[in-house]
Amino acid sequence: MADIPYSLYLLLSGALFTIGAIGVITRRSAIIIFMCIELMLNAVNLSFMAFSYHYKEASGNIFAFFVMVVAAAEAAVGLAIILTVFKNRATLNVDQINTLKY
């Protein structure tokens, strides 16, 4: 039995990324869109790790680590923005938060 080919990991990563993208497109609640973006970041991390394992090269782990750092900073600021929007507009539906469009 051979080792798991890295292309399987890449397929899983692509499937998770697509599921996250579908969620961003179809859901209208800002916080759920936020969660879908986190899922997409994780899918990208998975492909980083798959390449890192394939090439026996630890730099992929470092990239995944930095993606996590950026995701943490993004979570802090993004959730603060979501809270502020909800305080001012009393809704999280992204179709109704459209002041910047006009």
Next chain:
Amino acid sequence: MEAALAFKWFIFLSMGLVSLFSSLMMITRRNPIHCALWLIVAFFCLGVIYLTLNAQFIAVAQVMVYAGAIMMLIVFVIMLIHLEREAVEKAKFSAAKTVGAFIAFILFLEIAAAVISYRVGGQTTGVTDLAKGAAGTVESVGALLYGKYLFPFEIASILLLIGIVGAVILAKRRDE
């Protein structure tokens, strides 16, 4: 060796299927709390998959940072906003959503076609001169992080500091 590989396959396939299923549940549930809990399941499964990739450090960081810290923040925010007032999203069928989801599915087909048809070349021995299978251990990652990547690491800490300051400023009440 054979049994270990079979076990690895079993772990990968089961965890991959569970993560796919739970992320599908995540984008289809109406209640945001259910979405958050399904996403935590998906993050745990991804952590286990990182273990099959011999990346212990990232696996632990995944569970601690994503499943622990970030999802805790998200659940906390869901608790702070009043769901009963916000009302749980209605199941509204719209053509734009269907077309968007279909185009996103085409994106998956493109990714799959690229992965299947293309074999990446290059040397598979690694540039950082590691023993076989040691690419993801805490030792090798730490040596890289505090050596070659020390400057980006410091910038990341400044980024986190800016994130904290920004969150405090945004969430501060302005009623003075």
